[in-house]
Each structure stands twice: as C-alpha cells, then as structure tokens.
Amino acid sequence: AQSVTQPDIHITVSEGASLELRCNYSYGATPYLFWYVQSPGQGLQLLLKYFSGDTLVQGIKGFEAEFKRSQSSFNLRKPSVHWSDAAEYFCAVGRLDSNYQLIWGAGTKLIIKP
Amino acid sequence: EAGVTQFPSHSVIEKGQTVTLRCDPISGHDNLYWYRRVMGKEIKFLLHFVKESKQDESGMPNNRFLAERTGGTYSTLKVQPAELEDSGVYFCASSQGTDLYGYTFGSGTRLTVV
Numbered sequence: 001a002q003s004v005t006q007p008d009i010h011i012t013v014s015e016g017a018s019l020e021l022r023c024n025y026s027y028g029a030t031p032y033l034f035w036y037v038q039s040p041g042q043g044l045q046l047l048l049k050y051f052s053g054d055t056l057v058q059g060i061k062g063f064e065a066e067f068k069r070s071q072s073s074f075n076l077r078k079p080s081v082h083w084s085d086a087a088e089y090f091c092a093v094g095r096l097d098s099n100y101q102l103i104w105g106a107g108t109k110l111i112i113k114p
Numbered sequence: 115e116a117g118v119t120q121f122p123s124h125s126v127i128e129k130g131q132t133v134t135l136r137c138d139p140i141s142g143h144d145n146l147y148w149y150r151r152v153m154g155k156e157i158k159f160l161l162h163f164v165k166e167s168k169q170d171e172s173g174m175p176n177n178r179f180l181a182e183r184t185g186g187t188y189s190t191l192k193v194q195p196a197e198l199e200d201s202g203v204y205f206c207a208s209s210q211g212t213d214l215y216g217y218t219f220g221s222g223t224r225l226t227v228v
Contacts, residue, residue: 004156032215043118044205044219090157094215100145101170102215104157 002027004091006105013081014113021076021108023091032094033074034102035065039087047089050074061085086112116140118220120206126226132194135223139188139208146189147209147217148181152202160204163189164211196227 003026013019025031033050048059055067065076074091088107095101119138127133139146148160160179161171165186174181178197183189193200203224207217 034215036219041221043221044207044217046217049215092157098170100147100162100209100215101159102149102157102217103159104149106154106156 002031002093002095002103004093004103004105006089006091006108008108009106010109010111012111012113015083016080019076019078019081019085019110021089021091021110023074023076023105024072025074025091025093026072027096029096030067030069031096033065033067034092034094035059035063035074035076036090036092037061037087038090038107039084044090047076081110081112083112083114086110118206118208118218120204120220120223122223123221124224124226126228127196129198129227130195132192133196133225135191135193135204135206135225137189137191137206137208137220139206140218142210143208143218144186144211145209146183147207148189148191149205149207150202151205152199157205160191193225196225198227201225201227 005024035047036044038044047063048057050057050067057065088109090107091105092102146163149157151157159173162169163183166183180192203222205222207219209216
C-alpha cells in the first residue's frame with residue numbers, strides 16, 4: 001500500500017535561516033506529489049504540486065520542492081524563513097488508483113525562533 | 115469568491131451523543147470530499163461526493179458515520195453515537211469537476227469526544 005513518511009514531527013529553525021522538510025513516499029510508480037500548509041486557525045493550503053516535468057517545483061510563499069525519483073523523496077525548502085511560516089506542513093501523494101484521493105504524511109510542525 | 119466553510123469550528127460532546135458537522139463548498143463545485151485527522155496522525159480520506167451522489171465512501175470507518183449532501187450543495191457528516199476514538203479534526207474540501215486534485219479545503223472542525 002502507498003504511504004508517505006515525514007520523519008520529523010517538529011522542526012525548530014531560527015528566523016532568517018534556511019529550511020528543509022523531508023518527505024518520502026513508498027511504491028515504485030511516481031505519484032502526483034503535494035505539499036500543504038496549515039497555519040493556526042486556517043484550512044489546508046496548497047503550497048505546490050508536482051505532476052511531471054521539471055523536478056524542481058516553485059510554489060507560493062517562496063517555497064520550492066525537489067522531486068528525486070532515485071530517493072523517492074519530495075523535500076520542501078525555503079532559503080530564509082519568516083516568523084509567519086510557523087505552521088504545520090503536510091506532504092501528500094495522489095493515490096495511484098484514484099484521480100482525487102490523497103494519501104498524507106503525519107505532518108511536520110515548524111517552530112520559528114526569533 | 116467565498117471559500118469552503120465548515121461549522122462548527124469546535125465541538126465537544128460526550129461519548130454516546132450525536133454530532134453533525136456541516137460543510138458548505140465553493141459554489142459550483144460538484145466534488146466534495148471529507149477527510150479527517152485523528153489525534154496527530156495522518157489525515158485520511160473518508161468519502162467523495164459528486165453532486166448529491168456518494169462516489170466513493172471507502173474511507174468511512176464504520177456505520178456510526180453518515181454523510182449526506184442535500185441537493186448537491188452543502189454536506190453534513192453525522193456521527194452517532196460518538197466514541198472517544200472519533201476525536202480529531204474533520205476537513206472538508208471541494209473542487210471543480212475537471213480540476214485534478216484541485217482541492218480547496220475548509221478550516222476544519224475539531225471534534226472532541228469526552
């Protein structure tokens with residue numbers, strides 16, 4: 001069965017520092033890949049997605065993610081975090097036998113140190 | 115345009131009681147989805163409506179959960195009777211018919227069963 005692993009439950013980063021959140025997925029075929037963010041009191045917001053093509057994907061809020069087939073990874077990065085980036089981040093993949101169902105990682109909570 | 119609206123935002127009920135969650139999708143979105151996140155675990159798919167029809171309810175945990183979508187507009191998710199393990203955050207999302215994975219999520223309903 002497909003699964004998504006986000007190995008870090010919490011990450012603490014100083015404001016202005018770079019950020020990388022890890023995501024690995026199981027299963028051989030390349031699924032559609034997504035990163036979502038949930039800020040306090042807000043809904044899940046799509047940061048970026050990868051369907052095919054260029055493996056470096058640009059998203060909103062200055063985020064990018066790189067798909068690496070050999071590592072089954074889709075890590076999220078930002079060169080310089082801001083206090084407003086404090087939120088929970090979810091990696092998700094499209095279920096291979098569906099064109100709408102998402103399979104989610106457990107989430108990574110990002111804490112920003114001033 | 116108005117987003118996906120869910121209410122209540124929070125609900126605390128006793129074990130054995132009934133709770134009804136409501137989701138108002140974006141106007142014109144035929145697809146409506148329910149997901150839930152139980153106690154810090156992964157977000158999991160519950161079901162998918164196309165207009166008023168249940169397209170896929172494979173993620174519904176048991177028959178204590180009943181989802182409806184009246185006239186293809188808003189949707190309700192009723193839990194009767196609620197159990198402690200039903201506590202979590204219930205997310206609703208909607209999308210256009212042709213927009214692959216083009217979800218817009220609501221901010222969720224946090225359900226606590228005590």
